[in-house]
Amino acid sequence: MPKIPAPSGDPADPGIVFHRHDHAHCAEDALSRAETLSDQRGLRLTPVRRRTLEILLEEHRALGAYEVLDRLAAEGFGKQPPVAYRALDFLVDQGFAHRIRRLNAFTACVHSGEPHSPVFLICSGCNTVAEAPGAEVHGALVGAAQEVGFAIRRANIEAVGLCPACQADEGAASADETTPA
Numbered sequence: 001m002p003k004i005p006a007p008s009g010d011p012a013d014p015g016i017v018f019h020r021h022d023h024a025h026c027a028e029d030a031l032s033r034a035e036t037l038s039d040q041r042g043l044r045l046t047p048v049r050r051r052t053l054e055i056l057l058e059e060h061r062a063l064g065a066y067e068v069l070d071r072l073a074a075e076g077f078g079k080q081p082p083v084a085y086r087a088l089d090f091l092v093d094q095g096f097a098h099r100i101r102r103l104n105a106f107t108a109c110v111h112s113g114e115p116h117s118p119v120f121l122i123c124s125g126c127n128t129v130a131e132a133p134g135a136e137v138h139g140a141l142v143g144a145a146q147e148v149g150f151a152i153r154r155a156n157i158e159a160v161g162l163c164p165a166c167q168a169d170e171g172a173a174s175a176d177e178t179t180p181a
């Protein structure tokens with residue numbers, strides 16, 4: 001098993017995402033950040049925007065726009081795709097959520113309001129998504145691009161792999177396979 005840094009319990013610590021933690025704390029913290037930042041920016045966290053963020057905050061997972069739309073529709077917010085897309089666009093524009101291009105999905109940000117260049121760690125076993133600090137990775141990318149005269153407009157760095165729990169499951173499964181029948 002790889003060495004895993006002990007999670008600090010801080011929602012900003014990417015380690016906690018892959019461990020049992022007080023997720024209500026993550027969700028409350030992210031929601032109150034979004035409320036404060038919306039106020040400061042003179043924007044309205046309307047009921048549909050707020051509900052969309054709450055849905056994304058239920059887990060550290062990425063949800064597709066149609067999954068969000070189904071939930072909103074079931075709660076009476078409207079059935080038309082723009083209902084979900086407009087709310088998701090607002091959350092992404094304001095940094096309250098990120099778009100995970102690899103999954104064509106969205107995940108709530110637990111650092112909104114802080115400048116950060118995340119690297120997304122996506123578990124292909126359970127679809128958990130964590131944000132790891134990526135300033136160095138982004139810096140290296142900008143440097144490499146500059147060397148060839150390329151101006152980066154957008155860079156989404158996403159790594160797909162297995163979280164500690166899914167690695168443990170996989171280890172158990174392969175141990176089963178080697179057991180003689």
Ligand SMILES: [Zn+2]
Pocket residue numbers: 017021022023024026027060
């Ligand atoms: Zn959490």
Ligand SMILES: [Zn+2]
Pocket residue numbers: 098108109110111112116118131
């Ligand atoms: Zn973020």
Ligand SMILES: [Zn+2]
Pocket residue numbers: 123124125126127128162163164165166
């Ligand atoms: Zn996993």
